[in-house]
Amino acid sequence: MVYRTARVGLRLTNAQRNRCFGLLRSAGDVWACVLELNAWRRQRHDTPLVAYQALCRELAASGPETFAGLDSVGARSVLRRFSDAWFAAAKRRKAGDLAARFPRRRRALLPVRWYHGTFVLNGRRLRLPSAARGAPFWLRLDREVPYPAEQVRSVTLLADGGRLWIEVTAEVAIVSYPAGTAPEPDRKAGVDLGIIHRYAVAGPDGQALLVSARAIRAEQHLHLADTKGRRRAVARRAPKPGRRGSRRWRKYRRRTRLVEGRHRRRIRQAQHEAARSVVAWAVEQRIGTLAVGDPRGVLALKSGRRHNLRVRNWQVGRSIAILRDKAELAGIAVHLVDERGTSSTCPVCRNRVPKPPGRTMACTSCNATGHRDLLAAANIATRAPAGGGLVQPAVPPAVITHRRAGRHLPGAGRSRRDPVARTDHPV
Structure with a gap:
């Protein structure tokens, strides 16, 4: 069983x-009360209050209706978030990451989560728990939840891009396959991550997959240009520091949040499409293990x-998380390996190759x-994870399957060109 989360809009x-x-x-x-409480304890040189059970005892001692209409279950979800963030930072600092910071910043809006048994989900209607003596709080969803009601384990209320959403988390069973069609753990493929080609996958038997992300890069380029244009247009009307904005400025800020939220949703959907293409191809090739090169060192x-x-x-990081999430649901294992030197090594003779000026790499020895991305993926497939694992010889790609991510983006189609000017094509 794995957990999956779907975001659903609200009609309010x-x-x-x-x-x-x-x-x-x-x-x-x-959240602010917890920060203030720990600030007082630091001034008295006391141990910070970060354990979830201790925070819940402090919440119970504060009494009912302390935080307006928020019930105790929702308040405890905030305490859980704070405790997890504090211990995660402590773990990173203990491992030597001095850049990790403990949670000490206030937040105006914070997501609230309710667990199974505290809410009621009936079709498109959702009832959230309310504080003592509060009126029942029913909400209407804008679409059906993609999971059966008996599998839903929690719901989370959050605000993103000026809009309100409900994230529904459910417990889903791993996909079962008919006899003879399940992915085989011995069949391994290497995955090279990139900006132009989000996923370059080199599998056994000379099979390969290229997932283009040019539409995603173009969307980010155009969004940045539009953002700069909007900022230049309102620069003269911006309020001075320390002054409250006018109605026109507040409308501009509201519009900016909506545009930014829509842009993030488009990019997120395109990332999911790219990962879905990789997992579907791996299932078709009966690949049971994906070795993903981790480029976060650069x-x-x-x-x-x-x-x-x-x-x-x-x-x-999000690309790796999305790919791992979908691969686990399909019964495919994902391992992170070091990708250093894979883009400059020939997978056939293992000699060093200088970086080519284009997308094609040629070895001068053999x-x-x-x-070049697929050859790097073939090298990644030969590497084992840090804890050891399956190692197989490199197989240069012979049959390449092409996929594109982000076809839903505005203008993305057969005629869409990358915004960077090409020397071999008239502008």
């Missing part, structure tokens, strides 16, 4: 919308303003040629 009246935002603000107040390198922006928009 003005009163319901105000009540939802009130719950999120109350959750932010719980994220801290300074490579110039423009390239640093591309790397920041890459979101490599005259082997191929797509």
Whole structure:
């Protein structure tokens, strides 16, 4: 069994919308109270109060209706979030990551989670628990939940991009296959992550897959250009520091949040489409193990303003998480391996090859040629994870399957071109 989360929109009246935002603000107040409590304890040189059980005892001692309409279950979900964040930072600092910081920043709105047995889900209607002597709080979803009601384990109320959402988490069984069609753990494929090609997969028997992310990169480029244009247009009307904004400025800020939220949703959907293509191809090839090259070691390198922006928009950690999430549901194991040197090594003769100026890499020792991302993926497939594992010889790709991610993006189609000018094509 694995856990899956789906985000569902809400159809609300003005009163319901105000009540939802009130719950999120109350959750932010719980977070602020915990920060204030630990600040007092630091001044007295006492041990910080971070354990979930100790925080729950403090919450019970505060009495009912302390945080307006937020019930105790929702307040405890905020305490759980704080405790998990604190111990995660402590674990990273103990491992030597001095950049890890403990939670000490206040938040105006904080997501609230309710667990199984505290809410009622009936079709498109959802009833959230309310505080003592509070009126029942029924909400209407804008679509059906994609999971059976008996599998739903929690619901989370959150605000993103100026809109309110409900995230439904359910317990889903791993996909079962007919006899003779299940993925085989001995069949292994290497996955190379990139900006232009989000996933380059080299599998056994010379099979390979290329998932293009040019539409995603174009969406990020165009969104950045639109954002700069909007900022230039309202620069003269911006309020001075320390002054409250006008109605026009508040409308601009509201519109900006909506546009940013829509942009993030489009990119997230395209990332899921790309990962879904990889998992579907792996199931078709009966691949049971994916060795993913981890390129996060290069994220801290300074490579110039423009390239640093591309790397920041890459979101490599999210790409790995989405791929792992979908692979687990399909019964495919995912292992992270070191990818250092895979893009400059020939998978046939294992000699070093200089970086090519284009997408085709040619070895001067054995005259082997191929797509450089796929050759890197073939090298990744030969590497074992840190704890050991299956190692197989490199197989250069012979049959390449092409897929594109982000066909839902505005203008993405057969005629869409990358925004970067090409020398071999008239502009």
